Amino acid sequence: MAAPLLCATLGEMFSERAGVLNLGIEGIMLLGAMSGFTVAYFSGSLWLGMAAAATSGIVFGALMGVLAVTLGLSQHVSGLGVTMLCTGLSFYCYRLIFGQPSQPPNVEPFPPLPIPGLVDIPFLGTALFDHVVLVYLVFAMVPLSAWLLYRTPWGLSLRTVGENPQAAAGAGVGVAWMRYQALMISGALFGTGGAYFSLAQFNAFTFGVISGRGWVCIALVVLGRWDPWRCALAALIFGAVDALQLRLQSGGAIHLPYQIFLMLPFLMTVVAMALLSRNATAPAALLVPYRLEER
């Protein structure tokens, strides 16, 4: 359950590490869910759908780049604009392509892929090793991201751009291009994360498929202190609470209206932020547009 959120969280982390707050997350995830579903539906290939989702994410990540990097506009508002645009586009294109059928179209989702041997470990086995292949990929991305971020020159450049773009520029790093890359990567990850919902968790695209969970990832990045491992932890905890909330609903052990449970993830995010934001040090150049003329 945490996998798509982790995917998007990692994306947001890359973007913020480079100094750009990417609020297009909710919209791009939705667009990824729609485009992934549509392509998968018509092509019959789930992977092609995933590729389409990632591509749509890259396109709108680049749009964020134009707005926030090249034009230096308010990152908050441009992100909101991108989300609104992508949300509208998702609904519009879906309606255009599929109309309003009485029987919503669906695809055969990714089947779970138990890892032989490991899945037989009692108790943990099914919890950890009986997932769709996407989940494994997402979790593999965590060490990959950590390696990229901390052990490659590219990662160093990225981090410097986010902390002190002037220094990075002095060292010859193309600040703008670096930020574009980060935004496009984040877009790709958002799109992929979104497509997980329509291609793996469920088997169709519905308008409410993301329902605000994209925004939670913004908080998860802060809680995860902009570090891949901690973000993974944050996403897992959140996923656990979300799953718990579902279980509590159907379990009937606690007789609260089900909406209270739906509320829990959001409430928990706020509380977590309140408790843990105090010492969070964001990348120093986050939200500051970098303008060549103002060097």
Add this chain to the structure above:
Amino acid sequence: MRIRLEPRQRTPAWLNLLLPVIAVLATLVLTSGLIAAAGAEVIPAYGALFAGAFGSRFNSVETVVKAAPLVFTGLAVAVAFRAKFWNIGAEGQLLAGAMAAAFVGGLEGLPVWALAPLMILGGAIAGGLWASVPATLKVRYQVDDVVATLMLNFVMFYAMMALLDGPWKDPLSGYPDSPDIRIDAEFPILMVRTRLHLGVALALISAILVWLLMTRTTLGFAIRAVGENARAAAHAGIPVNRVVFTTAIISGGLAGLAGVGEVAGMHFQVMASLSPGYGYTGIVIAMLARLNPLGVVPAALFFAAVTTGAESMSRKTGVPVFLADIIQGASLICMLVALLFANFRVRLQHPSTA
């Protein structure tokens, strides 16, 4: 050849007025591609959009009525953004105000003359209180305002649904909605044979009042100062945290009034679909209005027109109604780009004259 951006000292007045218009036109041009993709002809489609919004007296008034909550949320966001308090929570604050109004409006014991004022007051207070939560979180715990306000929207929505599906459910209806408010609590209609209710007048009056607040009072000055440069404002002796907090409450109160208007003037009850995203549209409106309270009114009208017109356009031409949402997002982006021209002069630089 490079593009250079030189900061402007002032923006010429004609540019200030022209920019939103350009942004809107650019948006319409961009979205025309989508209309074509839907297989409809562009000009007739826009014609249907316009006719749906202003084609008849009834339609025009409907558009104005639909604009009322948007004026309130636009004002709410405009005030908040001026202080750089990123209030994305207008949606939740609206619902808080709506619930307060519906509650007050349902109380049997109140005298008739007291109903409207108490609903209005209650709604504003409820919205303001709800906004004080993210404000406290920001000031005391450094929680990002975007995340806090956004999350709380969902919290308020689900809380409302829990009430509507449970203790506040109308026993006469099969759906989760609240009982109707008292007949006497309904806002008076200001124009016969239309739905033009008191809330619309309140919205227009509020726009003027907020403008006065922002431009003619010390608080308004403090708010703008904090937004421009919080550190400088602090040095000048302005209590930054207190100003941000006050701004949030005002913002929440305005959004709450949007809810009051919808309950007391339009729907007379609280239900799940009370707000089709008015709080979020308020953000676009505030930006289109360049955070100017007076500019919020025409911007709100524009959006009300787009939303009303899109439905009728959708029926006539088969273009999906979500075009309205796309126009919303696209105009926000176009407006942002247009603002660039307001704040900077764009100069093309030849390499030889660098």
